Amino acid sequence: MAGVLVFVHHDDGEFAANSLGALTKAAQLGGDVTAFVAGSGVDDGWAAGLGAHGASRVLVADDPALEGGLPQPIVDALEPHAREADAVLFGAGVVSADIAAGLAARLGAGINCETTEVRSEGDGFVAVRPALGDSVMVESTFTSKPAIVLARANAWAPDGAGGRDATVERVPVTVQDWSAGAKLVGREQPEATGVDIGEADVLVAFGRGLGGPDNIPLVEQLAKQLGGEVAATRAVVDAGWCSYSMQVGQTGKTVSPKLYVAVGISGAIQHKVGMVNSGVIVAINKDANAPIFEFADLGVVGDALAIVPKLTEQLSSR
């Protein structure tokens, strides 16, 4: 199978938008596009729907060993097909990245991470990524076949207007013992806060620089004064300060409010990709070298604990 193979991640019956974006990008490369779907109890008709995003064929690896969606058994299932491909594309995602990395190691293949553009050139591929805090664009080629390309989050928008069904082919699955060692034993559903941060016109987001969960009322009061909601980084969600439903970024929500106030947030790439399209970005951070200042419209270098209450006060007396 020469051509491009696209791994399509799914969860709870839905294809991941980042995977669909990768499929759309693959279709633009002009070659043969095959999608790869792994799981247990995969419906053929559902898989065939990937034709709308540009796949002419869908390989379905359907096996109880793939239940739970952990990455290592999927590397086993994908490996023989990846060996036949010219390139294997992955949309951003935690599980997708694990699979891309495992596959690169297995095949000794070149992998390009954080990819924002890919094109075919001659009989190979060129991948582009922003690097070093997005201060430089790096173009890379591959000496391996396949080339493995892992996209940056939200790099490519899905286009499902293809309107034709793909042919579906079921493929055999063999999982190695060690690959099946890790087991999904539970899932924690995000606690519902009743607020959809994706809908808010104004967000006041906080990170570890807020100091601790006891200081959350400071950002709540500012958000209230601005008529907005409170959002957060992964660092504070992982640390249990607040609910996952408030998280902005690669594994949280992508937002674009009119105003985004970032309080004590460093501005890591995985946070940036979820909020960089906001209208006006104001960042408050005590470290003048924080990456967030590279993409803030207003950067305030100082102590958030001193600034935020004063700001709330000034707004309320207007």
Place this chain on the structure above:
Amino acid sequence: MNIAVCMKEVPSATSAKRLDPSTHRLDRSGDSELNPFDVHGLEEAIRIRESGQDIGEIIAVCMGRENAQRPLQKALALGADRAVLLTDPSLAGSDISGTAHALSAVLAKQDADLVILGQQAADADCYVMAAAIADHLKRPVVTQVAHLEIDGDKLRAKRQTEHGYDVIEAPMPAVVSVSDAINTPRLPSIKAIMGAKKKPTDVLSAADAGVDASRVGADGARNVVASVSPPPAKDSGRRIEDSGGDSAGEIVRFLSERGVI
């Protein structure tokens, strides 16, 4: 049980980062430090020991320049018992695949039941090394772990994906990468900094480690930088220095000028 912690040497947060225009490699001539994300990995190893688990050795493993011995001293001061530095001119310019191969070769000889990595390298912004190493070592992997429990020869980990939190169990030997929220690293004491000088660092060449020369270095790279260029130009924002909250008025004026309040 022994724990290996992969710790990369990266340019310090305060030094300007740039690619060398001729080699397209990261200019590493300035100050360097331990990748801050990896200090969380070391802290987790120390906490596992402090929680009463029977830990033989905590080993800091690094592939880098010879100068990486200096940042590795900090790992020893923080609580690693020993450091292993893989350093060889032939490794310069290795890509992700080559680095994963070389680190795996070193790790395979360390008899470590648990290998811990950081969530990402601050100078690369990838998050792939843990899963690549696990494939080489043929071990289970859990990445981006925000909460880790060790119970005998089994681990239980909680990690975030785009769908909320997964709870995953795996038998050891295993590989994990940890989120920067898993713990708050301690600072080394003066006494520990002095004591670190007596702890050993094994310096290995590529040949010592059994690295396959065809897979590493610029010549072995399978993902090769062809060119670098500046990013699309954008307006730079306005910057103000605050002191004790005295910028509040200026922030309000800015918001009002922009029509968002």
